[in-house]
Amino acid sequence: MNIEYNFAFFDEGSKREIRRATLKAIAIPGYQVPFASREMPIARGWGTGGLQLTLSLVGKEDSLKVIDQGSDESVNAVNIKKLIVLTTGIGVTDETAEATIIQSRHRIPETPLQEDQILVLQVPIPEPLRYYEPSEYETKKLHAEHEYSGAWLMLFEQIVNYGAMSTGADHPVMVHSRYVMAPSPIPRFDNPKLNQNNALILLGAGREKKVYAVPPYTKVASLDFEDYPFRVETFQDKCCRLCGAKDVFLDELLNDITGEASYQCNDTSYCLQRMNGKSKG
Amino acid sequence: MKLDLVHDIQAAYRKTLASMSRPGLIKNLRDQADKVAMEIDCFNSTLVLALMLFDTEVTFKICSEHEAEMAKLINQLTYAKATELESADYILILHDSKPGDLEKAFQMARSGDLLDPHKGATLIIETDVVCNDRNLTLKGPGIEKENYMDVTLTDQWVDWREEKNSEYPLGIDLIFTDRENNILCLPRTTQIIKQVVG
Known part of the structure; x- marks a missing residue:
């Protein structure tokens, strides 16, 4: 139909x-x-x-x-x-x-x-x-x-x-x-x-x-207070494991076996674009 | 060619949306308005706006020499109901309206209440020319620094609007249309500063 x-x-x-x-x-x-x-x-x-x-x-x-x-x-x-x-x-x-x-x-x-x-x-x-x-x-x-x-x-x-x-x-x-x-x-x-x-x-x-x-x-x-100002999540000293981006929102991925945490861009198209740019350059 | 009630209206809506979200931005509806194949007593762009927004849930008031004919036509085209100034969702002030009509519309138009400020009326005002001449300076949401506008009306409307919109979020929103089918929107958040001569 x-x-x-x-x-x-x-x-x-x-x-x-x-x-x-x-x-x-x-x-x-x-x-x-x-x-x-x-x-x-x-x-x-x-x-x-x-x-x-x-x-x-x-x-x-x-x-x-x-x-x-x-x-x-x-x-x-x-x-x-x-x-x-x-x-x-x-x-x-x-x-x-x-x-x-x-x-x-x-x-x-x-x-x-x-x-x-x-x-x-x-x-x-x-x-x-x-x-x-x-x-x-x-x-x-x-x-x-x-x-x-x-x-x-x-x-x-x-x-x-x-x-x-x-x-x-x-x-x-x-x-x-x-x-x-x-x-x-x-x-x-x-x-x-x-x-x-x-x-x-x-x-x-x-x-x-x-x-x-x-x-x-x-x-x-x-909304915030003078003595408790609004803060965004920090990803200090961390970067995307794929594209190396800093100052972006990262997902934390935990390895079940080793218990190790790694980080990856949450915005997948941004990450892909950076990686494509790198491979071209 | 006939006006396409799906695609032409969608294109006109996106222009209106852009103009409403960036007060002072003039958009042109010529491509759509030229397809209106009817002898009417209002600008074609005004009719396009009516076809875009009006249906059986909407009430409107027309201020024009040909009020009765226009109200009947718009009712037939959209099923919207004609009503009085104080209860209308949309007030159309056409180019052939009487001199006192605009002031009366500003005074009587519904400005919503604090629970439902979105029930404030929208005025669609026909004027000869809408342009970005630096007669009036616009500030507010949607404007990065400042924008400029002018319409062929006496500047008194700025004061009437300011009085009507003095208790934000209550107020009315304006859409100007002109003979060239330009449109310019002024949401209630926009502040207008008159150019001081001297």
């Missing part, structure tokens, strides 16, 4: 609704705009928010890159790419610089983004205050009243318990000095990249039915 899908899977009404929400999200940086979130052929919580944003954006001229935890070839990325390619016929690329739309789960690529690119982030839990307030109506009120003491208190408790802020990923940020925003579970290492970025960054949460945005050149500050 050959089913003819619409271009970019969606009917035009669904795209219109997402487009309206996206334009409002850009006008109010960091504010979560509710949207209808259609049923998708992948399960909610597996990137449907990002996927819906990408489908509302994509055109025949686009070149798409999808990454999952830094990898172009993991299951989530491959399946999302397949769906988009099957319903649009556009080309895909692994190279960050060549893509016009980059959909990503949990990373901002190491290669700096350009002005004409759009980064779409998949978000599981868009509400930075959900950790201590389960009610959606209450968190909406807290955002409305600019009442973020709970967010700071959460970080303060971590300092009391562990002597440092212990957010592994999804460290909350303040956008345009107004809204506290969950940056999707990107590592702290990527938080500074949100600040004054060249590219438009769109965030979509399919299960939670929210779209939000960080326009280019927008002030994004990670």
